[in-house]
Amino acid sequence: MSCFQVRTDLALEARESIKESEDGIRGVRVEETYDEKNEIRVTKVIIETKNGAKAMGKPMGKYVTLEAPGMVEQEEDYHQEISSELARQLKDIIPDIQKEQSILIVGLGNRDVTADALGPNVADNLFITRHVVKEYGKAAYNKSQMHMVSSIVPGVMAKTGMESAEIIKGVVEQTKPDVVIVIDALAARSTKRLNRTVQITNTGIHPGSGVGNHRDALTKESLKVPVIAIGVPTVVDAATIVNDALADKAPANLTELNNMYVTSKDVDYQVKQISHIICDAINEALEL
């Protein structure tokens, strides 16, 4: 596996691909819980040291993965369970969420490309309050406490001529949110996680990953406020699939597979569905 760089945005998969000693990887802590009734598995990977970060190829921080096979099934009751669990995990990872805050939600990705439209889809349906609270106060909602929620879909560089990071920085400096939540489609290593896995991390977003090429650093360092990233793997690189199938046999010529990805036949439907679940989860998590 040494020379072929496996491309995965999931800390869970990064960890699986590392040969472990009996005691796990030093500096990386893993906790797992399983909700049998709802078939929801939550795995927390906490990278605690620089060595752990190096071993994992990911920055230090928390990575929470929620897996639920039925995430794309049509039963609405079940989606409710998943989005509520997701809301709990979000509340756990967003700093000081019980205090009133100004929260900017960023929907990364290209709304015209199915597998990359997760971010825009979620942003389109959020419960947005900042403009109302600013104009009429919390009274408009009959609430004593209220976050000010705003959102933006920056678009992709091929269409804007700007890096998403430039746009986000400008908006952050102008509107001064206390925390930024970024949503994006991810690339996974294994098809079995496509569209049924959500990763939440407090490390923000780092260049060179994601479905499109729209990923510049969006981190606490670059934006000066905490950045929570929510991601869902919607594609696998075609070359990765073939390479994994070949295992230790001599690799085939895979150049033909450049710019190809593997995705579910139902990707259009599934991305809509999961966008809905994440949107519900954010709305629930941001209610005071």
Next chain:
Amino acid sequence: MSCFQVRTDLALEARESIKESEDGIRGVRVEETYDEKNEIRVTKVIIETKNGAKAMGKPMGKYVTLEAPGMVEQEEDYHQEISSELARQLKDIIPDIQKEQSILIVGLGNRDVTADALGPNVADNLFITRHVVKEYGKAAYNKSQMHMVSSIVPGVMAKTGMESAEIIKGVVEQTKPDVVIVIDALAARSTKRLNRTVQITNTGIHPGSGVGNHRDALTKESLKVPVIAIGVPTVVDAATIVNDALADKAPANLTELNNMYVTSKDVDYQVKQISHIICDAINEALEL
């Protein structure tokens, strides 16, 4: 006209509704040319003094209106003539357009509301160069001179929780364009101008007009760079229509018409068509 505020974003209509002395309105100069072959009428209204601005209810500056009855017809050759004329007028009004510049184009409006989607539609199809020039230089286009063109669709306040002006200001401060071009759908007073009139002005955009409620000031004062606005009337307020039909008869009760507008039965098709024409015009105007 005194008590019933006629709502129009067109300087041309504002002028028509003023009773003129023999010599026209003081401080307002009007020039008109007509291209008979292509049936394109270009009217320039130049407001030169504060008194003229007061009489017109519009800020001092240039307002160029291009009217072409066939703007929505299906003949592509004809569209070419219109967009070329539009390109000439744009080149005339953008300061120092013959020199290399960084130009940010803003598509105002709501992409999910037909009559308000003009700005987003235009922005989606522009020839964007900033990211390529920044990364690879002008050589990437085999050109010795090249504008750096970028664009953004800020979205509407109900969805973002932010004023468009906040987003644009942030992006302008971050990316420092030399000029901003803003595209938006307008409200007209008369149905005969719907979807066949384009207004270009160097006064930017002023609050309280437009189809949606997404119009904060976007002017040289607020953004610190020249702001060119391109607008197309896509709707008429229903109350305006009835009031105009009634003329000097006693007005009927028009409250029922609040939140109603009059638009063409073909508005969906026509907005797409005219977006295409404006997009072509901008691309042509910004070629060096």
Next chain:
Amino acid sequence: MSCFQVRTDLALEARESIKESEDGIRGVRVEETYDEKNEIRVTKVIIETKNGAKAMGKPMGKYVTLEAPGMVEQEEDYHQEISSELARQLKDIIPDIQKEQSILIVGLGNRDVTADALGPNVADNLFITRHVVKEYGKAAYNKSQMHMVSSIVPGVMAKTGMESAEIIKGVVEQTKPDVVIVIDALAARSTKRLNRTVQITNTGIHPGSGVGNHRDALTKESLKVPVIAIGVPTVVDAATIVNDALADKAPANLTELNNMYVTSKDVDYQVKQISHIICDAINEALEL
């Protein structure tokens, strides 16, 4: 009313525009109920005789109108009440609905034109069972009784080159449904009914009405099976509005208003919402 033909597809409005004697119109029976809690008004206009049909300008049959001001509001619980009431009215008007049947649902209109997209929107989200029951039997749904539900969106003549009626007749002869349900956007006379009124009739669809020009006769005579039509007014002719405002004053020149309609500023959102309500109502009504 004599010389200016008021254009309305609503039997309710046709009746309102007729000067009545003390005893109502002969041959036309009207029943009205009002659900105060949910603010739902149901009006049944039953045209019982040829004379009644002549007076009303509509064929003999039942016309049930459901009006609910909050049909376009954002509260989901309330929508549930409306769609359940609609389901009850549908069950009341579809012949033999308690017996297993094959039911074809037709979504008329143009999916690319906002105000005309009601039919296609509803059809896109129905619970379709015919292919499953035919292939696997009712067992696939764990049911002892099950309608076979199919649906089609024929498209508009400008795009198909065929009348909707030709397509529907072909499909009916091929698949032999027991009843046809047709959904279409209507034109109303008054803006106060736009997007908050649903009309159900057992007289099918008659030429020369509706938002688009896609309305050929779809009736028991032409299709040989009962035809239930569900319609929602989404636009008013602009000329009608002005004419109504003018009342008995001399009419203005309204030619400018040809091909113009009046609609709500929120028409895009409202049509989606009401499509959802009708879709839920049909799914509920067709459950055995």
Next chain:
Amino acid sequence: MSCFQVRTDLALEARESIKESEDGIRGVRVEETYDEKNEIRVTKVIIETKNGAKAMGKPMGKYVTLEAPGMVEQEEDYHQEISSELARQLKDIIPDIQKEQSILIVGLGNRDVTADALGPNVADNLFITRHVVKEYGKAAYNKSQMHMVSSIVPGVMAKTGMESAEIIKGVVEQTKPDVVIVIDALAARSTKRLNRTVQITNTGIHPGSGVGNHRDALTKESLKVPVIAIGVPTVVDAATIVNDALADKAPANLTELNNMYVTSKDVDYQVKQISHIICDAINEALEL
């Protein structure tokens, strides 16, 4: 090839996968031409005998494949060359195309699923004449000769509850076209042909192939008129890719890849582009 059924809708690929004797396959004739300037390769596979059909696993008839690597590039002039070549091949294969005819064009597939939306996309933009010729005669177009062109998008079984073939049969019996042209997205075996290959055949469409599950027989036998099929491979089965890469090594466990496909990262853009080319080609071929 014996035990693992390679799934391809392309006759070209079926032929490549057969080990040939020196003289080719009996009963299968192949002609190839290459336009160097425009890089367009046209391959005709003519299956002339039952034995040839058996060897190929495809019915007797003509299969014309047009390959052009730049089909998805952004240069419009080049697209013009491709669609003109396609038009020539279409004119060659449609029986009696120089005589006035009634032609029904069917856009198979699901408009909400990117890789399957080819048929609907093409149908949406055709030049439709049947309704005008029927109503106003050829004079409406200032032509002495004119085909009557109609089109339909039947939708997919999951949404209609009907087989496409049922709908098409009904429409054919009702409107009696002289020839039917069917457009559909295909599955290829090799990613190198995705979105840059068009196959035209006079054998119609046969069950069990295509991207979706919407392919019932649409042939001269079932519809009683000649059926021309136009197809473009937009996906490859993920299992096929892996199997091909493995070559003669023992196959890996591929169950994980069920319901997965491999497609281009630009599939959304490419399907739009190629729909445009095919639409232009049909419009050109059907002009008299």
